[in-house]
Amino acid sequence: MRTLYTFFRSSTSYRVRIALAVKGLEWEPRYISLPKMEHRSAAYMDINPQGLVPALIDGGLLLAQSLAILEYLDEVYPEPRILPDDPAERAYVRGLAQIVGCDMHPLNNIRVLKWLKARWGFSDDDTNEWYRHWIAEGLRAFEATLVREDRHGLYCLGDALTIADICLVPQVANARRFACDLAAFPLTTAIADRTAALPAVESVAPQTQADAF
Amino acid sequence: MRTLYTFFRSSTSYRVRIALAVKGLEWEPRYISLPKMEHRSAAYMDINPQGLVPALIDGGLLLAQSLAILEYLDEVYPEPRILPDDPAERAYVRGLAQIVGCDMHPLNNIRVLKWLKARWGFSDDDTNEWYRHWIAEGLRAFEATLVREDRHGLYCLGDALTIADICLVPQVANARRFACDLAAFPLTTAIADRTAALPAVESVAPQTQADAF
Incomplete structure (x- = not known):
């Protein structure tokens, strides 16, 4: 049995939950509350010294960093790819996934938002402006790439689900939670919505998780 | 011949230059000045609609996102791996590369620093504090992972150069440029320095590039 250290609202945890669900792999959750700073507890830092979620234990192996975990899962459990x-x-699909993973999420994750408020005195309005700025910039790049390359079908690349779609779903969900204007990104949001409606993806959505509040 | 759109000081461009050099692959540079905002020119956006460097054209194929480019190069030109x-x-090596690529660089790249100053009124001192905060946090995670996993040799994983080392070199170089205190990360900086001293890596360092200033 594998163990996933996860927080329901962590979009990187959500990526890994989707990949596990799509591949039909079972996992036991260990809930790590980011608001309670449990990811920096001695107990968790002993498991993952990076002090971030998600972490996956598979066959005794510690796996950190969600994009690396997605690649690992595809190499070790190749069905479906x-x-x-x-x-x-x-x-192409790695590049799309990295628009989310490298250009969007890192700027808007909870540790950044908390530090903007605590150290730099950002108000809620400031934080929302910050969040929406990077969402708009990232989704502009995502949409422009989809349009320019014109390789999409049901999903970002034709009709097969890939890591691009898996990374997109949590990011679009978060963008909606922060009331970002998504009108300029119709192709991207349509693909995200189509992916989010897959039963395997729905089964691991944030609100389905036992640690959701 | 392949074409690399690069800026000498862009650490993501530097990653790709290292991989090309290590593999002995020739490339023609197209210099894109980030300070001059050439990455947002119509001419460049027509090539890479994401409006970021690096971009690599290989056999007519547009490749964006540096980590995806590194993986592509290793799949298509496997010697040396x-x-x-x-x-x-x-x-493991992807996870290390992603500490740099997902947890460090995205917070400290030039577009973020420029926006912090222009929109949020950060002074030079503020910007330096911001920069050093994420360097310290990321290198703490990197060093802790190296120590905990104890799989390093000459490089992050044994004695073979990998994407982990390739991503580390530009980040440590930037950390030094911003006068970050690196005393707490002796293993990480030793590996970065060893990698940076390889002739192939030296050959593409920022100060060797024709667009350096």
Whole structure:
């Protein structure tokens, strides 16, 4: 049995939950509350010294960093694949996933928002402006790439679910939670909504998790 | 011939230059000045609609996002490999690379620093504090992971150069440029320095580039 250290609202945890669900892999949750700073507890830092969620224990192996976990899961449990076979197509879906994973989420995650408030005196309005700025910039890039490359079908690359879609769903869900204007990104949001409606994806949505509040 | 859109001081461009150099692949540079906002020019946005560097054109294929480019290069030009074969080891070096690529660089890149100053009124001192905060937090995680996993040798994973080392070098170079205190990260900085001293890596360092100033 594998163990996932997860927080319901963590979009990086959500990515990994989706990949596990899509592949039909069972896992036991260990809930790590980010608001309670449990990710910095001695007990958790002993498991994952990075002090971040998610972390996956699989066969005694500690896996950290969600994008690395998605790749690992696809290499070790290849059915169904969430990365295509062709190197050019792999680069394409990785690039899309990294718009979310490298250009959007890192700027808007809870540790950044908390520090903006605590150290830099950001108000709620300031924080919302910050959040929406990076959402708008990232989704602009995502939408422009989808339009320019024109390789989408039901999902970002044709009709097969990939890591691009898996990373997109939690980011779009968060954007809606922060009331971001998504009108300029119709293709991106349609793909996110289609992916989010898959039963496997729905089964691990934040509000389904036992630690949700 | 491949074409790399690069800025000498962009650490993500530097990652890709290192991988190309290590693999002995030739490339023609196209210099995109971030301070001059050339990455947002119509001409460049027409090439890479994400409006970010680096971008690599290889055989007519547009590749964006540096971590995706590193994986592509290793899949298409496998000698020498910059990712190991074993899935657990691949996950490990990807996770280390992503500490840099997802937890450090996105918070400290030039677009963020510029916006902190222009929109949020950060002084130079504020910006330096911001920069050093995320460097310290990221390198703490990196060092703790190296120590805990104890799989390092000459490089992060044994004695073979991987994407972890390739991503580390530009980040440590930037940390020094911002006068960050690196005393608490001796293992990490030793590996970064060892990697930076490789002739292939030295050959593409920022100060060697024709657009350096």
